[in-house]
Amino acid sequence: MTFPLRIGTRRSKLALAQSGMMQRAIGRALNVPEAEIETAIPLVEIVTTGDRIQDRRLLEVGGKALFTKEIEEALLAGRIDIAIHSMKDVPAEQPDGLCIAAIPEREDARDAFISRDFDSFDALPFGARLGTASLRRQAQALALRPDLKVEMLRGNIDTRLRRAAEGDFDAILLAVSGMARLGVTEHIREKLSLDAFLPAPGQGALAIQTRAADIDAPLNAHWVAALNHPETAIAVAAERGAMTALEGSCRTAVGAYALIANDALHLTTEMLSPDGSARWRRVGDLAQPTEADARALGQRLGGEVHAWAGDQEVDPATLDG
Numbered sequence: 001m002t003f004p005l006r007i008g009t010r011r012s013k014l015a016l017a018q019s020g021m022m023q024r025a026i027g028r029a030l031n032v033p034e035a036e037i038e039t040a041i042p043l044v045e046i047v048t049t050g051d052r053i054q055d056r057r058l059l060e061v062g063g064k065a066l067f068t069k070e071i072e073e074a075l076l077a078g079r080i081d082i083a084i085h086s087m088k089d090v091p092a093e094q095p096d097g098l099c100i101a102a103i104p105e106r107e108d109a110r111d112a113f114i115s116r117d118f119d120s121f122d123a124l125p126f127g128a129r130l131g132t133a134s135l136r137r138q139a140q141a142l143a144l145r146p147d148l149k150v151e152m153l154r155g156n157i158d159t160r161l162r163r164a165a166e167g168d169f170d171a172i173l174l175a176v177s178g179m180a181r182l183g184v185t186e187h188i189r190e191k192l193s194l195d196a197f198l199p200a201p202g203q204g205a206l207a208i209q210t211r212a213a214d215i216d217a218p219l220n221a222h223w224v225a226a227l228n229h230p231e232t233a234i235a236v237a238a239e240r241g242a243m244t245a246l247e248g249s250c251r252t253a254v255g256a257y258a259l260i261a262n263d264a265l266h267l268t269t270e271m272l273s274p275d276g277s278a279r280w281r282r283v284g285d286l287a288q289p290t291e292a293d294a295r296a297l298g299q300r301l302g303g304e305v306h307a308w309a310g311d312q313e314v315d316p317a318t319l320d321g
């Protein structure tokens with residue numbers, strides 16, 4: 001592979017921010033002068049099916065893959081060379097011919113509490129209205145506060161922030177990482193604990209996807225080595241191992257978070273009933289893990305949670321708060 005290295009990106013502000021960050025990082029790794037970045041590593045905008053659908057029927061028509069399908073087709077057809085995704089939105093399996101070449105260092109993995117009127121989650125009054133489209137956030141919030149009224153909130157981050165500012169909800173929850181990449185962290189009232197709001201698998205991490213056949217080309221090997229963050233890649237492997245075993249989807253409330261401290265991997269994974277009244281959680285550790293070890297630990301713990309919790313998938317028709 002040679003220049004130009006074309007980066008395919010969705011058109012949302014978040015996708016453009018993430019792709020722009022990675023465009024600059026790849027440019028630095030390859031010593032591309034600032035003035036030449038736009039021609040050497042251009043951004044190519046691609047509209048995905050997921051971007052066109054803004055209502056809850058999204059859940060019924062195909063979930064996560066809707067945001068990646070057209071981009072993956074462009075990679076396979078050779079119209080682009082690189083794609084940047086939120087790891088959280090990447091399905092468990094890569095299509096034939098594609099791979100995740102690098103996983104850069106993770107941003108803050110926590111969820112953020114956003115509210116016009118209240119300082120913290122604990123300060124919400126009885127029966128307060130909480131906006132979220134995430135079954136995981138719904139279940140985790142209800143586990144702490146069964147009195148809350150959870151209501152569907154879709155749309156991009158700006159839309160959600162505007163609706164919170166207008167008082168359509170007493171509070172909303174968003175990933176800290178997405179807000180940080182958009183430069184809107186001033187709206188965060190509280191960063192929620194990793195324990196109470198165990199994040200979605202891969203939350204806060206990015207995935208850099210390429211054609212598998214091109215990964216060892218010298219130009220690629222260079223930026224891949226510079227951008228891949230092994231600790232993040234190992235933690236994400238554990239979380240996604242758990243996700244696979246839990247058959248996690250947007251119809252199940254599933255969380256997984258791993259970190260490496262003192263050369264050991266610590267993984268927590270859980271499933272909740274949609275109303276938060278039941279919670280099945282497992283934790284595990286592994287010294288000096290490889291990515292394969294981490295994935296295996298995730299699969300084992302996720303499998304235990306799955307066997308214990310049973311099938312918690314909800315009918316999307318009922319997923320309305």
Ligand SMILES: NCc1[nH]cc(CCC(=O)O)c1CC(=O)O
Pocket residue numbers: 086087088089173174175176177178202203204205
């Ligand atoms: N499901 C939507 C989505 N996909 C990725 C992010 C940003 C967070 C991330 O990079 O993990 C968000 C928004 C959110 O959850 O608030």
